[in-house]
Amino acid sequence: MNVVQRGALTAVAEIDGVDERAVRFEAVFAACSKVVFAYARRRATREEAEDVVSETFLVAWRRFDELPSDPLPWLIGAARKVLANRRRSDERRVALGVRLRSLPDTSRSVDPGDTWTTEGRVRTALATLPAGEREVIELVAWEELSPAEVATVLEIARATVYVRLHRARQRLARMLEEEL
Amino acid sequence: MNTRSDELMSLIRGADPLDQDELRSWAASEARERVLHEVCATAAEPASKRRRRRSRLVAVAAAGVLVGGAAAAATTIVGPPAPDPVRAHLAELDQGMPPDLRYNPDLSNAHAVAATTSGTLYAADLPDGGYCIEVASADHQPRGGTCVRASAAAVQPVEVLAPIPPDNDAPLLIGGRLNSADLETLEVIYEGRAASPVPLGLDRYFLIQVPSADQATALTDGARLTALDSHGRVAARVNIPPLRDNDPDGTAFDQQQPIYVSTISNGTDITQVLGIEGRVNLPGHATLELTYPDGTRVRVPTDPDGSYRFDLPRARRDDFARSFGVLTARDAEGRALATAPVGSVAAWRARNG
Numbered sequence: 361m362n363v364v365q366r367g368a369l370t371a372v373a374e375i376d377g378v379d380e381r382a383v384r385f386e387a388v389f390a391a392c393s394k395v396v397f398a399y400a401r402r403r404a405t406r407e408e409a410e411d412v413v414s415e416t417f418l419v420a421w422r423r424f425d426e427l428p429s430d431p432l433p434w435l436i437g438a439a440r441k442v443l444a445n446r447r448r449s450d451e452r453r454v455a456l457g458v459r460l461r462s463l464p465d466t467s468r469s470v471d472p473g474d475t476w477t478t479e480g481r482v483r484t485a486l487a488t489l490p491a492g493e494r495e496v497i498e499l500v501a502w503e504e505l506s507p508a509e510v511a512t513v514l515e516i517a518r519a520t521v522y523v524r525l526h527r528a529r530q531r532l533a534r535m536l537e538e539e540l
Numbered sequence: 541m542n543t544r545s546d547e548l549m550s551l552i553r554g555a556d557p558l559d560q561d562e563l564r565s566w567a568a569s570e571a572r573e574r575v576l577h578e579v580c581a582t583a584a585e586p587a588s589k590r591r592r593r594r595s596r597l598v599a600v601a602a603a604g605v606l607v608g609g610a611a612a613a614a615t616t617i618v619g620p621p622a623p624d625p626v627r628a629h630l631a632e633l634d635q636g637m638p639p640d641l642r643y644n645p646d647l648s649n650a651h652a653v654a655a656t657t658s659g660t661l662y663a664a665d666l667p668d669g670g671y672c673i674e675v676a677s678a679d680h681q682p683r684g685g686t687c688v689r690a691s692a693a694a695v696q697p698v699e700v701l702a703p704i705p706p707d708n709d710a711p712l713l714i715g716g717r718l719n720s721a722d723l724e725t726l727e728v729i730y731e732g733r734a735a736s737p738v739p740l741g742l743d744r745y746f747l748i749q750v751p752s753a754d755q756a757t758a759l760t761d762g763a764r765l766t767a768l769d770s771h772g773r774v775a776a777r778v779n780i781p782p783l784r785d786n787d788p789d790g791t792a793f794d795q796q797q798p799i800y801v802s803t804i805s806n807g808t809d810i811t812q813v814l815g816i817e818g819r820v821n822l823p824g825h826a827t828l829e830l831t832y833p834d835g836t837r838v839r840v841p842t843d844p845d846g847s848y849r850f851d852l853p854r855a856r857r858d859d860f861a862r863s864f865g866v867l868t869a870r871d872a873e874g875r876a877l878a879t880a881p882v883g884s885v886a887a888w889r890a891r892n893g
Contacts, residue, residue, distance in 0.1 A: 391835070429878050430868070483555045483557070506874070
């Protein structure tokens, strides 16, 4: 016979009490950590990506009450800032001549010789886009975010996202004419 | 988007540098779990909000720095053994749990540790040094129990168990234990009254019987406990919520939750989730989707009134044994309106220790 637990929260409350905030946080982690890792991994080494996930969710925990109901864009936005801070930090170290370790390749590797494959040509084309446009179209194509979500991630107006997206498409279409 | 744009986006997706195999392996890796644990460890807060329901377990975090003090007195006197109904109720706390999540209280040696004229507090030791406690009425009927692992007891100076009475005329009993060896005395304060000392039972356990003159106050306003150290300084406080059972069916808050979730499990194996049911209480919601712990999403059909019942495929019933999924309600444009965690009872216990 099936036993209906009156809500997972309730079932546990009867057993041992629940730190509801922590549980909700863990659910958010379960649902979003993979995407946040993917975002970071596309832009950093695996080791760095794991650090970025860790720092991002630590921020999320501290500001959990501010997390929107759909937390993914917020989390990617936070991951983006974490990455940017790490880059700035690395750059400062370089400027001071205190290069503590070899810097990872912070951009996706674009092998100049890899123009014989479609994939290589697309990556090269992406690399030539203005940073703002490239970021928007990558978030749409790779992170599969809507323009509204991209606006949240980048903290810019939705209209700006549409403009950048449009321009990025136009530039890429011109550069990849042979592929289309 | 026109066809040309679609082709362009396909090209860009095809140039995604992410190795999907690496992503999959990371999602299932210990590294991911480690990240979560690191975050939780770093973010750990001393105070935790506890959800109140039928049985109110009120745990207080350290309200002061507890240093020095005498070692906990060893239990040298053993109270009467726990009656069968109490042992049975304590045993139910492990029912359906996988071996590694069971408390495994020493039920054969469960015994009374504090008593009043209206009830008795029974305790059973856990293998890790923690304990289970059960408040029982004078006729030996279990009123509510809980287990506290040693790790939890180490960070909670005072453990309090305040079962909701079966009716408003039934004696109000509040049990618990002073976990911290630095706490020497305990006082209870009812609204508008002076503090009254609480006699301790064996091994620092206690059972309070609310005086009839304060019963109405405790039902509506709860009470406060204050634990003092050997210098008479307040070292910990506990606010006990109102003890009135204003939610006899346990459903009062269901409609207040954006997404009410009820998991369906087999009572013999609560690592499994056979299905979920409940209701979306959000105007404007259009769809409901379940995200499994591995990230796979499925649509959960809802009735016009927002209610739903979704039977999980057999192959998915173990997915929530250790991890949590998420229910997401979205509007017609696909925007998320609210989320709710979904996990097996075992997963919740694992989470809460």
